[in-house]
Amino acid sequence: MMDPLNLAGSAIFLLLGMAVLALLLGRRQRLLVVVSFAVSAVASLSATVAGVRVVGWSTTSQAIMSIGLPDLPFHLRLDPLAGFFITVVGILSFVVSIYSIGYVREISKQRPISRLVIFYALFLAGMFMVIIADDALFFLISWELMAAASYFLVLFEDERVENRRAAFLYMVVAHVGALAILLSFGVMSGLATGFEGFHGYTFDAMRQAEFPAVWATAAFLLAFFGFAAKAGVIPLHIWLPEAHPVAPSNISALMSGVMLKTAIYGIVRVTFDLIGVFPWWWGSIVLVFGLISAVMGVLYALMQHDLKRLLAYHSVENIGIILIGIGLSMIFRSFDFPLLSSLALIAGLYHTLNHAIFKGLLFMGAGAVLHASHERNMEEMGGLIHLMPWTAALFLVGSVSIAGLPPFNGFVSEWLTFQAFLLSPSLPSPLMKLLIPLGAALLALTAALAAACFVKAFGVTFLGHWRGHHQPHVQEVDWFMRSGMIIAALLCLALGVLPTVVIDWMDTVPEQLVGSRIGTTAGAFGWMWLTPVAPERASYSGPLVFLVTLSVIVIAYLLLHVRSGSITRVPLWDCGFEKVTPRMQYTATAFAMPIRRIFGFFFHIREQVKMNPQAPHRTVPGRMQYTLRIRDRFWGWLYRPLVDASFWLSRRVGRLQQGRIQAYLIYSFVTIIVLLLFLR
Amino acid sequence: MNLYPFMTEILQIMIVLGISPAFVGWVRMLKCWSQGRTSAGLFQPYRDIRKLFAKNVVLAENASWVFRFTPYLVFGTTVLAGGIIPMLSVDLPLSATADVIVLVALFAIARFFTALAGMDIGTAFGGMGSSREMTIASLAEPAMLMAIFTLSLACRSTSLSQIVTVIFSGQIQLRPYLAFAFLAFVLISLAETGRIPVDNPATHLELTMVHEAMILEYSGRHLALIEWAGMMKLMLFMALGAVLFFPWGIDVTATAAGAVRAFLFLLLKLGASGVVLVLIETGLAKMRLFRLTEFLGSAFLLATLGMLAYYILD
Amino acid sequence: MMDLQIASQISSFLAALVLLTAFGMLVQKRVYGLIHLFAWQGLFLSLNTAVVGFVANKHHLYISSVLTLSLKVVLLPYILHVLINRLKIRKEVETVVNIPMTMMIGIALVIFSYHLTAPIRQLSTLITRSTLAVALATVMLGLLMMITRRHAVTQIIGFLALENGLFFAATSATYGMPLVVELGVALDVLIAAFIFGIFFFHIHTTFDSLDVEQMAKLKEEN
Known part of the structure; x- marks a missing residue:
């Protein structure tokens, strides 16, 4: 048995080696695709194994590598927190790597892909390195590696102006964020050793140091700003809906699914682990920004009709939900409620894992659609469920998961977050007791709007008729892409139906950070029932909800098909309307219109209706032209x-x-x- | 292992399946009387459902599997919801599988798929219905959860059985927050079950349809399942309101006599809630879609005031 | 003792109803409906005063309860009725800007007043201490109503609602002001209502409307 840290380390070396290999294999593009993505799948899988083991066993392994600057060696450490995030990154990159074999092979027919492969490997390696880094220097180097690699990936199709613009914007925000993180580490390491020595740069030194309140606050605010810029927290989200859609879809899946999570990792690491003791209002800052991001993110997502942009805004929303869990956990912790704190932390981290998987799945699905139809604009799509049945079904699984509907995984973490909200009466401050449940209402609003948004996304893209002028020749994607998506969809279901198993596994993370587990109470009634805090307080049984619904469906189906009449296929009825054309379908813009009107003050809307004066008759209007521009108010x-x-x-x-x-x-x-x- | 709770559970699901058409028949009867019409009788909904089950399915050419799967799913989740709400006894095995948040989510998943089915055919009506339904839902759901959270905060639980037990035990008497939460719940029930003033279940006029617009293309057994599920949903919301805010008569002793008494009380409460529903529906006119913001905003306001009242006045 | 407990529960229930009517007035569009709501608020207030009088065993509160009943439930609504009948603005519907937004601000004001009165809650030993926050919120909601409305009649109703809140605050904070003060205030309110009525006639004849936006014309040209 290898030590988990060695396993993760060798995964990173494998990825770095692959980047070099890609340089050598530049001539043999088709071989390169298969070999490189197979290798990264293996590397991701071994990193996942390492992560799962560390979290499950609750071990911590450390190492010092004497490379880097003289007298400043790199420190590595794999503790349950790092293990958890390694697992998150590992699972999704495994799935995406399989998917990429099919996806990139298609791209390779049109353009050289060596660059894509090299930076893909470096990007994955960078993310793993960020998580196992245990000193400020190595962390920042890995952070920059990750940022730079993803910058080049966003820039992959660099012949388009908007791609270059998006990549530039991304680079600017990433660097402003990185600067803030650097300053935050500077403050902490300076205080850890005084400004004479250099040895404060290790995380261990920061852990042991006790920071004066003012400086700790400064370090926290800088770190939160820096990581929030990377995570796309509103109002620092501006780069995200630009950069994610223009990258190749497998990269979007990784950026949205796991790169944002490294920022969540950073926030948790700095606050809970490095600083350790904090006042309650830090938690409220995180909570408030989480709520704003969640609500605004989903509202902006509803207004999009570019499928990938829509998904990108949903990342803002989900980062918000994760931060809500973490913020609540911080508040509970600062008032010294370790059990409640660990519940909220579990909620946030569970959503981190869930979001990685369903958002990865959705971006892969969007990639499949894009690849098959060469269309990103939903207004031109429709009816793809008949042409791409697999992709449609898998995208539907992702949609149901992200909309927070049982029995899929998004629901479990949102349910846990609601439970954390409802524990706020334990807090001593009366004002917080009043205000925190209002946050639960905002979370409910977010979940409901997300459901509306995915009815729109799935309905307009896959259902109905093709809306574009000429229907392209669309066919289902190949088995590599399909199997990547199938694994992700199964994981969505498994994480939703078996939350007790997962929570039992990841319980070591809150134990490490806040010193309490919820597993003892969560699993008290066996693996079937999830009962945080106490069984009479709340309980949810994923397996039973799934099985009972399924059995009712099956029974109803069988009963009705004992003497089933035949099904007659006829043209549309539509209340007797005769000439139904595909142009009469609701478009994405039309679908979101009521919500646009109701929440209009959040957007910068410019709406124009132009009537062509040359009407054939005065009772019949001529051609009408409708233009709608919706922009981010923050811009x-x-x-x-x-x-x-x-x-x-x-x-x-x-x-x-x-x-x-x-x-x-x-x-x-x-x-x-x-x-x-x-x-x- | 004690079999009694399982018996009650099965009995309750049977009751929900069996009584809900009669309940809808009752509401329609009252409505006819209030408007001076002759009613079709209490059992007309049963005849409707039977007729629909007997008919063949006529399906639009481009209907996908989503369209055909939706009726079964809607039916399945509604039956499960019927097993969760403690109507006869607080000691139900299914009650522990899902708390009140899961209950709301179960209705949400049924709605999600119904909206998808509305978009599947590719007609203007279907999309219109889906869009409106999802808009209404996204405004109603926060209010719904807020109203329920007020109860959960007071009872320190989100489990329905626990809430009912606490309220039933008389620890909570005349409380302002209960009144607020109840008012909010009434408004939301009207929205969630698609009654006037939010939606008109008896219309096929294009400007006013919401739920009907989505299920316009259904026929035969699919339509029967959806209609039946709709009837169950109406009854479940009424029963939920009755059981949460007026839990008199519910069986906490786990005896057969208790269950019978609980059943009689349930009938009584459902009958009364039907009267209230008809009074509201006759008294109000269908609202414009964009007036609904104010309607549901008021529901949210009431629910929030309930929560504030819980902290301020107690 | 049991009676007292039930009475204090009824008192807090009535306080909740006062708050509800205050919110109702905030969002009510029709002038007629507003007057009805105002009358209801007066009724709840007067009942609450009587209940507090019973709980605290202060008999002068019964008098101010009756005073409230006659003044705010009967007389003032009657005057306002007459006024809008004379001015023929019975059916006028006022467009209130963004009702949901106003509601949210209202909720924030309730939370704020709760926060403000929290220290008093801890110091006070009165049974009615918890309704103080509601009273303060009623004052603020009346003021908010005066800010968001444009019609002169609705503004006066807002003012009267504000006064209701002050009266309520006095009841819940100190079991009511001395009777002399209360009588004086009641008289003041009555006179104010008459003066407002006279002003309305003048505004109406001058501008042919009771929209207070019209008053912007009175400022100096620059």
């Missing part, structure tokens, strides 16, 4: 002024550029004199 509120200000500033700074050597010498001279004055 106008926050980013536009920021961009303008930075342009203004750079123009001002630009004036310093005189082009004459004497002027530059004067600048240096003045600088030296000022410094001398200050450092006298």
Whole structure:
């Protein structure tokens, strides 16, 4: 048996090795696709095994690698928290790697894919490295590796202007975030050793140090800002709906499914582990941003008609839900309720795992649609369920999961989050008792809107008739892509039906972080019933809900088919309306119209109806033209002024550029004199 | 192993299946009387369902499996919901499988698939119905959960059996938050079960249909299942309201006599709730879709006030 | 003792109803419905005063209860009725901007007033202490109503609702003000109502409308 850390380490080396191999195999593109993605599937699987074992056994293994800068070796550590996130990343990258064999093979018919393969491997390696890093230096190096690799992946189809723009935006936000994280680590390591030595850069030193409240707050706020930028928390989400849709779909699945989770990992690591002791209002900050992201994310998602953009906004929403769990956990922890804190943390982490899988599944499904129909705009699609039955069924599983409906996995974590909300009466502060349940209402709103959004997404894409002008030749995707999606769909079901098993496994993470498990109570009534806190408080049995519903369906079906009449297929009835055309179907825009009107003040909407004056008759209007533009309000509120200000500033700074050597010498001279004055 | 709870469970599911058409018949009868019409009798819904089951299915050409699967799923989840709500006894085996949040989610999954079925055929009506239904649901669901959370906070549980037991035991008497939560629940029930003023179950007018628009293309046994599930849903909401806010007569002793008494009380309460429903429906007019924001907003407001009242006034 | 407990439960129930009518007025569009709601609020208030009088054994509260009943349930609604009949604005429906938003602000105000009165709750030993938050919220909701409405009649109703809240606050914080003060306030309110009535006639004849937005015309041109 290999040590889990060794196993994870060798997975990373395998991936790095594969990146080198891809350079050598540049000529043999078809072979490269199969070999490289098979290798990354193996690497991901072994990382998953390592993660599962660490969490299950609750072990912690550490290592020091003497590479890197002299006297600053890299520290590695695999504890249950890291193990959990390794598992999350590992499972999805395993599934996506299988899917990619089919997906990238199709791309390779049109363009060279060596670059895609290299950066794919580096991207995966970067994510694994971030999670096992145990010092600030290695963490940041891995973080940048991950960011840079994903930047090049977003830029893969770089001939389009919007791709370059999206990648640039992503890079800018990622770097602003990374800067904040760097500063946060700087504050913590500085306080850990004083500013003389360098050894405060290890996480161990930060763990042991006790930070003064002000500096701890500064470190937390910087870290939260930095990680929130990566996670796409509103209002720092602006890059996410730009960058995710333009990347190849397997990359979108990874970025949305697991790259955002590394930021969640960072938040949990810094607050619970490195800083350790915190006041309650840190938790409320996380909770409030979580709620805002959840509600706004799903509202913006509803307004999209680009399938991948819609999914990208849903990532904002789900990150919000995860942060709600983590924020509640922080609040409970700061008031010293370890059991409640661990329940909320489990809710957040469970949703992390669930979101990784169903969002991966949905992006893979969107990729399959995109690949088959060459269309991203939902308004042009429809009726794909007849042409791509597998993809449709699997996408439906993902939709039901993300909409938080039983018996699939999204429901379990939302249910746990609701339970965490309902435990707020234990808190001592009366104001918080009042305010926190209102958050539960917002979560309910989010879940209901998500259901509406996925009725729209699935209904418009797969159901009805093809809406575009000419129906393309669409056929079902190959077995590699299908099997990737099938595994993800089965995982969605398994995680939804057997939550007790999963929670029993991941219970070691809250034990490590907040010192309490919920497994003793959650599994008290066997694996069938999930009963957090106490059985008379709340209980949910995934298997029974699934089985009873299924058996009623089967019984009803069998009973009705004993003497079933034949089914006659006829043209549409539609209340007797005669000439039904596909253009009369509800479009995605039309579907979302009531919600757009009700929540209109959240959007920047410009709606125009143009009537063509040349009407054939005065009672019959001529051609009408309808244009609708919906924009993110934050762009106008926050980013536009920021961009303008930075342009203004750079123009001002630009004036310093005189082009004459004497002027530059004067600048240096003045600088030296000022410094001398200050450092006298 | 004690078999009694299982017997009650099966009995209750049978009752839900068997009585719900009569309940709908009762509501229609009352409505006819209130409007001075002759009613078709208490048993007309049974005849309707039987007729539909006997008929052949006529299916649109491009209906996919989603369309054919939906009636069974809607029926299945509704039956499960019927097993969860403690109507006869608080000691039901299925009651532990799902708490009140799961109950709401079960109705949500039925709605999700009905909306998909509405879009599957590709008619204008179907999409319209789905869009409206999902809009209404997304406004009603927070209010519903808020109303229920008020009870859950007071009873320190989300398990329906536990809530009913606590309220029944008289620990909670005349409380403002209960009244608020009840009012909110009434408004939401009207929205969730598609009654006036939110939706008109008796219309096929294109501007006013919501639920009917989605199931327009169904026929034969599919339609029968959906109609039956709709009847059960109406009865379940009424029973839920009756059992949560007025749990008198429910069986906490686990005896046969108790179960019979609980059944009689249930009939009484359902009859009364039918009267209330008809009074509301006759008194109100169907609302415009965009007035519903105010209607459901008021429901949310009431539910929230209930929660605030729980903390402020107690 | 049991009686007291039930009485205090009834009192808090009535407080909840006062709050409910305050919210009802906030969202009610028709002037007529508003007056009805105002009368209901007065009724709940007067009942509550009587109940508090019973609980606290303060007999002067019975008098102020009767006073409230006659003034706010009978007289003022009657005056307002007459007023809107004379001005022929019975059927006028006022467009209130964004009702759901107003409701949310209202909820926030309730939470805020709860937060404000929390320290008093802990200090006070009165049975009615928990209704103080509701009373303060009623005041704030009356003010919010005056801000969000444009019609002069609805503004005066908002003002009267605000006064209701103050009266309620006095009852729940200290078992009512001295009777002399209460009589004075009642008289003031009555006179205010008459003066408002006279003003309405003048506004109505000048602008041919009771929309207070019209008053913006009175400012100096710049």
